[in-house]
Amino acid sequence: MHLGHSVSDSNFGPIIKLQLHTRTAEVIMAGPPVIIWRNEVEQLLQYRELTPRLEEALGKFSRRDSAEVIQPVRTTVPLQKHSGFLGVMPTYMENDGVLCTKFVCFYKREEGSTLPATKATVMLLDPEYGNVKAVMDGEVITGMRTAAVSAISAKLLMRPEAEVLTILGSGLQALSHYNVFTEMFSFKEIRVWSRTRQSAEGFCRSVSGPVTVCASVEEAVRGADAIVTVTRCTEPVLFGQWVKPGAHVAAVGACRPNWRELDDVLMKEAVVYTDSREGAMAESGDIILSGAEVFAELGDVINGVKPAHRDKTTVFKSLGMGVEDAVSAQLVFDQWKAKASLP
Ligand SMILES: NC(=O)C1=CN([C@@H]2O[C@H](COP(=O)(O)OP(=O)(O)OC[C@H]3O[C@@H](n4cnc5c(N)ncnc54)[C@H](O)[C@@H]3O)[C@@H](O)[C@H]2O)C=CC1
Numbered sequence: 419m420h421l422g423h424s425v426s427d428s429n430f431g432p433i434i435k436l437q438l439h440t441r442t443a444e445v446i447m448a449g450p451p452v453i454i455w456r457n458e459v460e461q462l463l464q465y466r467e468l469t470p471r472l473e474e475a476l477g478k479f480s481r482r483d484s485a486e487v488i489q490p491v492r493t494t495v496p497l498q499k500h501s502g503f504l505g506v507m508p509t510y511m512e513n514d515g516v517l518c519t520k521f522v523c524f525y526k527r528e529e530g531s532t533l534p535a536t537k538a539t540v541m542l543l544d545p546e547y548g549n550v551k552a553v554m555d556g557e558v559i560t561g562m563r564t565a566a567v568s569a570i571s572a573k574l575l576m577r578p579e580a581e582v583l584t585i586l587g588s589g590l591q592a593l594s595h596y597n598v599f600t601e602m603f604s605f606k607e608i609r610v611w612s613r614t615r616q617s618a619e620g621f622c623r624s625v626s627g628p629v630t631v632c633a634s635v636e637e638a639v640r641g642a643d644a645i646v647t648v649t650r651c652t653e654p655v656l657f658g659q660w661v662k663p664g665a666h667v668a669a670v671g672a673c674r675p676n677w678r679e680l681d682d683v684l685m686k687e688a689v690v691y692t693d694s695r696e697g698a699m700a701e702s703g704d705i706i707l708s709g710a711e712v713f714a715e716l717g718d719v720i721n722g723v724k725p726a727h728r729d730k731t732t733v734f735k736s737l738g739m740g741v742e743d744a745v746s747a748q749l750v751f752d753q754w755k756a757k758a759s760l761p
Pocket residue numbers: 524534535536560564587588589590591592612613614617648649650651652655670671672673736737738739
């Protein structure tokens with residue numbers, strides 16, 4: 419490394435050594451990012467470590483302390499030709515030294531399309547040097563952090579005596595939700611509905627435990643204590659008249675202001691929680707078009723600022739937040755460094 423003049427070990431005073439150390443750090447920082455792809459992320463990310471970190475992050479976000487979390491509403495770029503959107507999701511957690519941006523493309527795919535509905539990549543940056551430390555797969559992160567946050571909403575808002583879980587949809591989010599809900603809770607019955615019986619049966623073959631395939635949404639949701647909606651529908655698929663009073667709904671799909679999963683009856687009857695008020699008012703057709711009031715963010719319940727109305731019908735409208743990706747990516751990076759015995 420060139421410091422502008424020839425040096426030898428014996429000439430180094432402490433200040434020069436510090437400069438060399440700093441410069442060495444800068445050289446390291448300027449190196450290429452670490453690439454951590456799908457298989458490695460799957461090995462490194464576990465719900466038992468991820469979920470508590472996400473619950474802490476939801477509370478930090480809702481405190482609106484800029485030293486804890488800075489997370490603007492995501493920028494969304496329409497990909498009209500492909501009936502999709504690019505979401506850019508920057509997050510800075512100054513106290514934790516985490517700077518992260520997720521790029522996520524999500525699409526309204528045609529029936530029978532084999533193209534993915536969601537594709538995501540997460541970048542971790544060094545907030546001091548500005549370089550990219552790691553580039554990692556966003557599929558597994560998005561699947562797991564979304565499901566874990568839905569499970570946190572159920573932990574806070576679902577009746578403790580819940581026995582029946584219903585999942586509407588049979589794709590990637592349906593699988594991640596099945597996995598974390600069966601890890602965190604014990605249901606007597608789990609039901610699934612999808613647009614085609616074939617895809618619902620394919621879902622059943624991909625999970626470990628017994629799941630009942632239902633022929634209609636009404637059959638799937640009547641009597642259910644917890645309902646997860648993870649469809650790509652844009653018109654209501656879940657109607658309030660079918661939902662048992664006191665049930666908890668984790669509504670994950672319909673992340674555009676003109677897309678719906680839930681009807682007005684459900685939105686008006688339920689106590690509505692969300693991840694981000696700003697995000698919901700910008701992106702949730704279920705909230706915007708129904709005129710439903712957002713009672714609280716999940717972080718407000720975690721912080722003890724707002725009550726959890728377990729005794730009432732509750733809806734957690736999930737849009738997805740960058741802070742969830744940030745803590746997930748940092749956890750993956752920390753686990754990767756530990757595995758590589760790096761500081
Ligand atoms: N809230 C959040 O943080 C996130 C939300 N999402 C959203 O969750 C939803 C599910 O995502 P993935 O599981 O990755 O998608 P996927 O394509 O893997 O599965 C979507 C499921 O919805 C069904 N479906 C598609 N069109 C439908 C329609 N018109 N009516 C009823 N069902 C329909 C499909 O058959 C499939 O079972 C999407 O809307 C996606 O945008 C995705 C990632 C994060």
